[in-house]
Amino acid sequence: MLEIKDMVVAYGRVNAVKGISFEVKQGQIVTLLGTNGAGKSTTLRAISGLLKLASGEIWFEGERLDGLPAHKIVERGIAQSPEGRRLFRQMSVEDNLKLGAFSRKDTSGIRAEMDRIYDLFPVLGERRSEAAGLFSGGEQQMLAIGRAMMSRPKLLMLDEPSMGLSPIMTQTIMRTISELQADGVTILLVEQNAQAALSLADRGYVLEVGHIMFSDSGQALLGDDRVRKAYLGAD
Amino acid sequence: MDLFFQQLINGLSLGALYALIAVGYTVVYGIVQLINFAHGEIFMVGAFGAYATWMVMGQPANLSVGMALGVVLPLMLVGGVVSSVVVALLTERVAYRPLRNAPRLAPLISAIGVSVFLQEFVRLFYGTIPFVTRIPGWPDAKSAVPFPSISGISDASVQIGGVLVQASALFTLLALVVCTVFLWFFVNRTKTGRAMVATSQDPDTARLMGINVDRVIVAAFAVGAGLAAIAGVAHGLRYGNIDFRMGFLAGLKAFTAAVLGGIGNINGAVVGGLVLGVVEALASNYLGTTAWKDVWAFALLILVLVFRPQGLLGAKVVDRA
Numbered sequence A: 001m002l003e004i005k006d007m008v009v010a011y012g013r014v015n016a017v018k019g020i021s022f023e024v025k026q027g028q029i030v031t032l033l034g035t036n037g038a039g040k041s042t043t044l045r046a047i048s049g050l051l052k053l054a055s056g057e058i059w060f061e062g063e064r065l066d067g068l069p070a071h072k073i074v075e076r077g078i079a080q081s082p083e084g085r086r087l088f089r090q091m092s093v094e095d096n097l098k099l100g101a102f103s104r105k106d107t108s109g110i111r112a113e114m115d116r117i118y119d120l121f122p123v124l125g126e127r128r129s130e131a132a133g134l135f136s137g138g139e140q141q142m143l144a145i146g147r148a149m150m151s152r153p154k155l156l157m158l159d160e161p162s163m164g165l166s167p168i169m170t171q172t173i174m175r176t177i178s179e180l181q182a183d184g185v186t187i188l189l190v191e192q193n194a195q196a197a198l199s200l201a202d203r204g205y206v207l208e209v210g211h212i213m214f215s216d217s218g219q220a221l222l223g224d225d226r227v228r229k230a231y232l233g234a235d
Numbered sequence B: 001m002d003l004f005f006q007q008l009i010n011g012l013s014l015g016a017l018y019a020l021i022a023v024g025y026t027v028v029y030g031i032v033q034l035i036n037f038a039h040g041e042i043f044m045v046g047a048f049g050a051y052a053t054w055m056v057m058g059q060p061a062n063l064s065v066g067m068a069l070g071v072v073l074p075l076m077l078v079g080g081v082v083s084s085v086v087v088a089l090l091t092e093r094v095a096y097r098p099l100r101n102a103p104r105l106a107p108l109i110s111a112i113g114v115s116v117f118l119q120e121f122v123r124l125f126y127g128t129i130p131f132v133t134r135i136p137g138w139p140d141a142k143s144a145v146p147f148p149s150i151s152g153i154s155d156a157s158v159q160i161g162g163v164l165v166q167a168s169a170l171f172t173l174l175a176l177v178v179c180t181v182f183l184w185f186f187v188n189r190t191k192t193g194r195a196m197v198a199t200s201q202d203p204d205t206a207r208l209m210g211i212n213v214d215r216v217i218v219a220a221f222a223v224g225a226g227l228a229a230i231a232g233v234a235h236g237l238r239y240g241n242i243d244f245r246m247g248f249l250a251g252l253k254a255f256t257a258a259v260l261g262g263i264g265n266i267n268g269a270v271v272g273g274l275v276l277g278v279v280e281a282l283a284s285n286y287l288g289t290t291a292w293k294d295v296w297a298f299a300l301l302i303l304v305l306v307f308r309p310q311g312l313l314g315a316k317v318v319d320r321a
């Protein structure tokens, strides 16, 4: 469904992503792991069209994406919940969700989508007219995911959804992610919490300073010594 | 006391003029962090566009109030708005968009260039087919051009107690009220308006929502230009003439108003404009002569910049209108 080929992304003259290739198949959860500064967010931002590629290609459902402006990429069916959630904090829950549906014109479909999200996260429905900035970290993460879902994406990219959340909240979010997968959404999940991400993932890629070091199925990576040492706190 | 109220109403109507122009500085700054120094010239182009519309209509004069207010003035407003919007969008496309990712100083210099260009263009080419011929019967704009007199406004006034209110002042105040209501509706109730607020708060995230930021920028320039054109007509009615330099001082004052209210904040631009107008009117009446009015206006700007740099209502984002 999504295929990245030899992608290089630079800030100024410094390459942050140094020629990576990977693939996300329809219906899968794929995770990108790596420590801070590995290039995970840069990768997602490039796929979303916020950053230009220095070289390489991005393909989605047989169509080349790189070079398209960001709003066209949303129209193609790729949504992102960015790192740090980036909600419109002074706007209400409802207004945030409406902005998530900006690319859509089917008013009744948007309404139905919103109701689905309020079902999934009842707290958002109960406090839909309150400003997003007033919610707890976990609730804000729910809103960020909900907002990304409003465009009805085929591929949902989540950048560190567990960041700053309690273990219980992290579990809730991870459960939501697998429910979304069960609903047919394909997911590209960026995480530093390797344990949580790999338990869900069909496939994982480990990124270090802009290179993919290795990849395997989620289960295999959970048992891999290199992953256990570097990311799961085992010694 | 009558004198005070007289000056207050003078100040408010002058302030309404500043406010209408100030909105353009603030919406553009809120979205692209550009101080569009050519915005004063967009105001001037609006006045000349309205004048041109009147010329094209065959210089209708001595009309009934109904014809003047119901037909001629609305058409002049439309002509002014169209001229300003077209010129503003051209400058955005030609002078600012190519510099979107350049260092901040580049678009600023480009804006100053556009400002000089527009002044000179109107001065040299108004009423001509450039480099070909003068259009017979059109005035040139090398000196002030008398603005058409509109029955019911140019010559009219209302007496309220001891206070004499010019109809042109009422027109300006009414225009500000109508435009403020329009802005509120636009920002809060239209999709483009919501996109504008989102873009001013967080442009990258706005793009992740599927918002075409280029379109939002175009909308911001268009809205600002439309209001400036209305101000241009109000200026013509108030002072009875227009000239190619009128955008310089008015633009500077309106920019002051925008900073005063908090640049990027639409409410701030409106409040800042009104406060500036009133301070200017009262100060020039009670503290020396009218010759000093610009001194007080800019003294106020300096005081605000020193003691409350975020402006009266707080800077940042086109938050609510």
Ligand SMILES: Nc1ncnc2c1ncn2[C@@H]1O[C@H](COP(=O)(O)OP(=O)(O)O)[C@@H](O)[C@H]1O
Pocket (backbone or CB within 6 Å): A011, A016, A034, A035, A036, A037, A038, A039, A040, A041, A042, A043
């Ligand atoms: N806006 C930026 N400007 C310059 N360098 C950046 C910028 N954003 C990230 N980087 C650099 O790019 C590298 C990758 O960053 P990032 O993709 O954010 O990593 P991750 O998401 O894996 O933590 C880091 O070295 C980081 O310092």
Ligand SMILES: [Mg+2]
Pocket (backbone or CB within 6 Å): A037, A040, A041, A042, A083
């Ligand atoms: Mg990151």
